[in-house]
Amino acid sequence: MQFSSRQFADIVVATPIGRIDHSAASHLEQSLSPLVAQSAAGKTGVVLDFAGVDYISSVGLRVLMIAAKEMRGRGARIAVAALQPVVVEIFAISRFDRVLEVFPSVRDAVAEISTPALAAFDAAP
């Protein structure tokens, strides 16, 4: 699994790519952890761009839930966006679509969380 991130005003868009299976879940956790800590402290937000994720295991979903708990507990928000059809089904079957904020696109997620971030996102090359 590959991982990158980009800042848009007060929002971080994190982009994992590949399969988030049992072995990759710890990599996701390590990569996400500093972003979550930073965003939670600043009461801002993280958007996970899942366009490049073709599978996520229960352990990967658990990583997202732990991040969401930390973020919500400190008044910050985390959202997942642009899920591939298979991942949409995994979210539905696991009922994670009921406990995480899920958006059709990254732009939709950014727009929901922060107006300044949306402006920065739209202005980005």
Next chain:
Amino acid sequence: MKRIRFWGTRGSLPVSLTAAGVRQKLVAALRGASGRTFGSDGEIDDYLDGLGIEVSGTYGGHSPCVEIETGGADYVVCDLGSGLRPFGQAAIARHGPGSPQTYHIFVSHVHWDHIMGLPFFTPAYIPGNRVRFYGCHPWLESALRRQQDNPSFPVDFSYLRADIEFVQLEPGKRYDIAGMSVTAKLQRHAGDSYGYRFEGGGRAVVYTTDSEHKLTDPTETASIVEFFRDADVVIFDAMYSLAEATTVKADWGHSSNVVGVELCQLADVRHLCLFHHEPANDDEAISRVLAETKRLEEITRTREPMQVSAAYDGMEIEL
């Protein structure tokens, strides 16, 4: 081993279909039959078979009790839930009360839903029968005796006149019992629970209920996968959705259909059987979970297809 027969498949608490539930099924069946004619009982059966269990039947409501038919003379049962009562009645109906039988009963743990059937297990009251209780908890016998103590039940344990013996098993050790190889495994559950792997006649069955598989520790996950390895059937506690098991019901000691699929795929299991159904789920909800679990297996499959079923009271799986 010849087959598995389910006498109780519900978790936590027995449930019963209500009058409103029966009526709802009748309405759905009659609506579906509107305009149709049936020339024979066979055509009616065909029609009903096409409706799905949530309309034409029910998953049932007895708490856990699963029989493993070994092909030998002795009976083998997992857990003493309320399904033990109809199991006992069926055994007596088959042999008559005067024909002594041997019952090997493996107990996952002594939470109420897994032992409540014993006071109603008629064969245990009949002299000449042999009942062997197997478990890893040192308090298995005291828990079963206490259940029938005053003021909880009017018939004391001492009225069980069968030849009764308690056998404490050690997790991880293989035992030869009733012509099978049996191994127990410690599971994550309040007060601990134990899963059982049965092997015999070239078949392997794993009974793993009341077990919370978090899969966060790779060593623990690998050990569960080895316990499940190449099993013909894994009877799996899929009481909650993964989201429930990860959030509000975390550490309640139960697993999900999603984790069941993952573990069984990793272990190359041939048949995943969803078990210990949430009592709040009606037949429609359980059928929906089953359909979704089949779909999950399909979209995440990397090897041979795995069969997925949801246990119901009265279901049989041929081995």
